[in-house]
Amino acid sequence: MxxxxxxxxxxxxxxxxxxxxxxFNCYQCDSTLDSNCQENWDHSLSYNRQKYQPCNLWNAKFCIKATGMWGGVVGTHRFCSSRDLGDQCQDIWFPDHDRMYRACVYTCTADGCNGAKxxxxxxxxxxxxxxxxxxxxxxx
The missing domain is CATH 4.10.860 (DNA Excision Repair, Uvrb; Chain A)
Incomplete structure (x- = not known):
């Protein structure tokens, strides 16, 4: 017994x-909804409100950071992914804007963006x- x-x-x-x-943990935020989700930030600063979050996605192996234009606003979106989207940037021209925008996708798997606890x-x-x-x- x-x-x-x-x-x-x-x-x-x-x-x-x-x-x-x-x-598997990634930063998960959208700058159009959260002003603390900027393109660049220092993760080690005590006032940074963004924290790792467990990925609630089946077979998640990658953390993605995408920067670009959403709904007429330039912003950043961070999320989990089961696919490697690579690292790539593209210049995008919108006919109703007077300038070109750069949209980028960054994929990572190393500690610091998705480290296990x-x-x-x-x-x-x-x-x-x-x-x-x-x-x-x-x-x-």
Whole structure:
């Protein structure tokens, strides 16, 4: 009976520990809806309100940053993707505008734009508590 609980607790600990480690995260925002979603920002600044968010897209492997014209406004859109859209820019001329616009798409997969979470203090505390509980169960 105790072995069954040990196996269950061990499995639960592993899922909790490694479940967050494999999460794919990207910045996800649209500058037309969020003024904090500009083309350029310093992710390390404390006042930056943008945070990584888990990708809720099946097979998401890429983070995309697209800059261009949406609804008559130049803006930036960041999102998750299951496809590599590459890095490319194109000059676009709108007949009713007096200038040319540059639209760009950037794709990334490296830490810093989609890094998996490191061990959080919550995960470490959780594992320590279950290790203590397991030691108590073994002595029963």
């Amino acid at each position: 105790i072995e069954k609980y040990q196996l269950l607790l061990g499995t639960f600990c592993l899922v909790t520990l490694f479940g967050t480690g494999f999460a 490191s061990w959080s203090s919550g995960s470490v505390i959780f594992i320590a508590l279950f290790s203590a509980l397991l030691a108590v169960v073994r002595q029963l």
